[in-house]
Amino acid sequence: MGVQVELVDAKSLVFDSREHGFNTELGDMVYIRCISHFRAQMLSATLESIGVPCVNSHSVLERCSNKMLTTLALERGGIPTPRTLMALSAEGVPQAALSLGYPVVLKPLVGSWGRLVSLAKDRETLNALVEHREELSNPLDHIYYLQEYVRRPPRDIRAVVVGDEVAAAVYRVSADGEWRTNVARGASTEAFEPAGELIELLVKAADAVGGGVLGVDAMESSEGYLVHEVNGTVEFRGAQSAVQTSIPRKIVEYLVREVKK
Amino acid sequence: MEAVCSECEAKIIVPDDAIVGEIVECAECGTEYEVAAITEVGVTLKKAEAVKEDWGE
Known part of the structure; x- marks a missing residue:
């Protein structure tokens, strides 16, 4: 295909802001396959800062790694998507759930593979899920992304x-x-x-x-x-x-x- | 290629076409390793990273 390809382990990379570069040459374009969302985001941001385009771009990786940002982009693009409510604290969850109607789907803002995606069939189940979420140490887990359950x-x-x-x-x-x-x-x-x-x-x-x-x-x-x-x-x-x-x-x-x- | 599991000392068979960064698993105890280097002498493994909260698609 007329291109030279090199596999680079992102874990080995170090970026120097003063030198405007990494500790290794990264070519004309980088296809990012990091399994860690944050690693992919930081890699894409720094690559783009030194003029190396990447696929996907930093803005796409950031948008897709956060479910609320994805929802906003889909809504903005006129794409039919399940009705979603976001509560900025546990306090707003009961009201959001009432508005959606049970069952409701509770998802973490950041996460994949269905991890921590839960179906609350009633208020008692949702309260228990929220109680557990409040015990988690990541502040992102204290912002609640609730979605209608689509039959x-x-x-x-x-x-x-x-x-x-x-x-x-x-x-x-x-x-x-x-x-x-x-x-x-x-x-x-x-x-x-x-x-x-x-x-x-x-x-x-x-x-x-x-x-x-x-x-x-x-x-x-x-x-x-x-x-x-x-x-x-x-x-x-x-x-x-x-x-x-x-x-x-x-x-x-x-x-x-x-x-x- | 062969390596030894640092957890249970079982033999780990690493495919000949493996590349650096590939994940291999100990068939005996399930410990996951990452291929760290492949040289004429053989293959070097290091413990693979454990799944983290931000891992995924």
């Missing part, structure tokens, strides 16, 4: 959107005894060919957060598709096991096009 089949849609193309899409089917559809929670994947209207929505959702290489998650509701999440460092083990298309190839082709621009 949907026991599955959602994961699309890997690369640039302006849906590289692959799968259904993620919840494991037995589990309502969450994360592959990390045991969900299985099935190939799925989205129709034109859905493709348009998925690409538009990726654009709404800034575009790049993204994992867009959508649900089938009685009122149509709702996009509930956009992932900035998309994982595709589950998706790749269900589709013929090579997702890494699609990503590499996109990166080569971007670096040659």
